[in-house]
Amino acid sequence: MIAETTVGVYPIFKFILYLLAIFGAFYFINTVAHLLSSKHTVDKFLEKYPNVSELFINKTAKEQNIENNQEIHEINKRLAEIEKRLQNGK
Numbered sequence: 001m002i003a004e005t006t007v008g009v010y011p012i013f014k015f016i017l018y019l020l021a022i023f024g025a026f027y028f029i030n031t032v033a034h035l036l037s038s039k040h041t042v043d044k045f046l047e048k049y050p051n052v053s054e055l056f057i058n059k060t061a062k063e064q065n066i067e068n069n070q071e072i073h074e075i076n077k078r079l080a081e082i083e084k085r086l087q088n089g090k
Contacts, residue, residue: 042057056064
């Protein structure tokens, strides 16, 4: 004679559902904390460096580097022109 055992899958699904709910709650709280922290960091940075726009801070690092390099290039061109005028003036 073979004994049959019935396994209820409802408790297993219920456990998985609770696990996913806990993970989702942790993820949500973590995201909110990071958003609040980054907003505080941006505000603190803008207080320290008021000439930097918030639009620039929100760009990706790659975009910031490109913009900074373009600005440096323009400054170097102006500096070279000023040095050239000073050399010709002497």
